Amino acid sequence: xxxxxxxxxxxxxxxxxxxxxxxxxxxxxxxxxxxxxxxxxxxxxxxxxxxxxxxxxxxxxxxxxxxxxxxxxxxxxxxxxxxxxxxxxxxxxxxxxxxxxxxxxxxxxxxxxxxxxxxxxxxxxxxxxxxxxxxxxxxxxxxxxxxxxxxxxxxxxxxxxxxxxxxxxxxxxxxxxxxxxxxxxxxxxxxxxxxxxxxxxxxxxxxxxxxxxxxxxxxxxxxxxxxxxxx
Numbered sequence: 199x200x201x202x203x204x205x206x207x208x209x210x211x212x213x214x215x216x217x218x219x220x221x222x223x224x225x226x227x228x229x230x231x232x233x234x235x236x237x238x239x240x241x242x243x244x245x246x247x248x249x250x251x252x253x254x255x256x257x258x259x260x261x262x263x264x265x266x267x268x269x270x271x272x273x274x275x276x277x278x279x280x281x282x283x284x285x286x287x288x289x290x291x292x293x294x295x296x297x298x299x300x301x302x303x304x305x306x307x308x309x310x311x312x313x314x315x316x317x318x319x320x321x322x323x324x325x326x327x328x329x330x331x332x333x334x335x336x337x338x339x340x341x342x343x344x345x346x347x348x349x350x351x352x353x354x355x356x357x358x359x360x361x362x363x364x365x366x367x368x369x370x371x372x373x374x375x376x377x378x379x380x381x382x383x384x385x386x387x388x389x390x391x392x393x394x395x396x397x398x399x400x401x402x403x404x405x406x407x408x409x410x411x412x413x414x415x416x417x418x419x420x421x422x423x424x425x426x427x428x429x
Contacts, residue, residue: 282309282348282423289346289421296342300335310422311349313339315377317357317415326372328380336377339419340384351391352420353378358411359398371395373417390424 286309293304293313303314320332328336343351355370374393382388403410 285346285348286311289342289349292346293342296338297335302335310420312421313419315417315419316412317373317417318412320377320417321373324369326369326376328376336380337384340381340386343381343386344384347387347390349390349421349423351381351386352422353391353393354418354420355395356400356414356416356418357398358414359401359405360411363397367395367397369395370397377417377419
């Protein structure tokens with residue numbers, strides 16, 4: 199028989215590990231304002247899920263594998279109990295680690311992640327061909343997207359306002375398509391991706407300055423939860 203004291207120890211250990219993971223891997227731990235309650239709820243729901251998962255995992259495993267079953271059950275159910283917020287916490291932490299020093303800016307709004315790739319890093323001037331020195335970064339992104347496959351990938355190209363309007367629209371579309379094609383070649387499911395070009399229509403800075411125009415030349419990748427995947 200699986201001793202009660204042993205099972206309690208496993209369950210407590212599993213819950214502690216899940217709660218600690220929720221706390222330590224949330225890059226917004228020290229931003230308590232609008233997002234302050236989110237990580238606490240994630241930890242609570244994840245811990246409750248871990249409790250149930252540990253019990254089920256232990257009960258459904260053979261005597262030899264009960265310890266392993268309890269831990270796996272806690273991890274899986276903890277993630278499910280915490281929902282998409284827990285999932286995106288982990289994805290964001292991994293992206294921030296792998297994208298450090300690449301020039302890609304990672305922004306978060308609730309459960310939505312946006313990756314901003316500056317045009318001068320990704321493409322040559324007036325070109326939709328990806329710069330060779332950016333392949334490694336895109337490879338890391340593709341690896342992350344394959345690992346975290348529970349969100350949609352919206353790829354949007356942007357330009358500054360210099361030059362003919364339609365040329366900028368077309369250039370932004372071709373740049374977004376180039377990124378999508380590269381991702382697809384690295385194994386990312388094309389059904390998850392949506393591609394568009396906004397041209398100069400969504401500036402983030404003043405097009406009257408060189409610095410502002412540089413900021414506006416970019417490709418953004420928006421990661422959103424797959425509809426219906428999380429309730």
